[in-house]
Amino acid sequence: LSILECIYTKHLCLDGRQIHLEIYDPCSQAQQGKLSLADELHWADGFIIVYDISDRASFAFAKALLYRIRESHTAVCKKVVEPSIFLVGNKQDLCHMREVGWDEGQRLAIDNKCQFCELSAAEHCQEVVAMFTKVLRNITANSKGKEKRRPSGSKSMAKLINNVFGKRRKSV
Numbered sequence: 415l416s417i418l419e420c421i422y423t424k425h426l427c428l429d430g431r432q433i434h435l436e437i438y439d440p441c442s443q444a445q446q447g448k449l450s451l452a453d454e455l456h457w458a459d460g461f462i463i464v465y466d467i468s469d470r471a472s473f474a475f476a477k478a479l480l481y482r483i484r485e486s487h488t489a490v491c492k493k494v495v496e497p498s499i500f501l502v503g504n505k506q507d508l509c510h511m512r513e514v515g516w517d518e519g520q521r522l523a524i525d526n527k528c529q530f531c532e533l534s535a536a537e538h539c540q541e542v543v544a545m546f547t548k549v550l551r552n553i554t555a556n557s558k559g560k561e562k563r564r565p566s567g568s569k570s571m572a573k574l575i576n577n578v579f580g581k582r583r584k585s586v
């Protein structure tokens with residue numbers, strides 16, 4: 415069984431500005447342990463890295479992804495605007511099964527200059543919308559008219575999209 419990645423596109427208006435979103439949601443199962451984000455690192459303006467607060471392994475994976483993004487940015491794109499990175503601890507409704515402390519997530523985010531929040535995509539989808547809005551505001555504030563598009567046919571990266579738009583990934 416392999417699960418396909420998803421690319422979502424959406425036009426929206428934020429603060430009076432038209433935005434064309436291209437969002438790549440990779441399949442975490444297929445990539446586990448691989449961290450192959452080579453294409454995405456070159457074109458993405460922002461990254462949303464999601465872990466499950468009730469699953470320490472997912473936090474370790476999120477940490478590895480964060481380092482990978484940071485390393486790549488430092489090595490390759492020194493002069494380019496820093497990508498916006500949002501670290502998200504999901505499944506806050508499973509607080510009673512928590513394996514990753516809020517402070518651990520926040521510490522990782524502070525150490526790597528990214529934003530952080532905990533939320534429950536299942537129970538409070540408005541929190542997901544608010545998080546996405548922050549990411550977009552951050553990106554538009556950083557980019558200041560820079561045009562950076564995903565090359566067609568290339569893979570790209572973002573997370574949590576199925577929880578926002580309710581779209582299911584196809585399995586083959």
Ligand SMILES: Nc1nc2c(ncn2[C@@H]2O[C@H](COP(=O)(O)OP(=O)(O)OP(=O)(O)O)[C@@H](O)[C@H]2O)c(=O)[nH]1
Binds near residue numbers: 440508534576
């Ligand atoms: N309790 C709880 N379950 C959630 C929440 N968000 C997602 N889930 C569940 O977690 C499981 C995985 O959700 P997915 O949306 O497939 O997560 P994913 O990270 O995109 O999964 P991959 O296919 O591995 O990329 C599903 O059973 C969801 O219903 C949440 O906030 N709380």
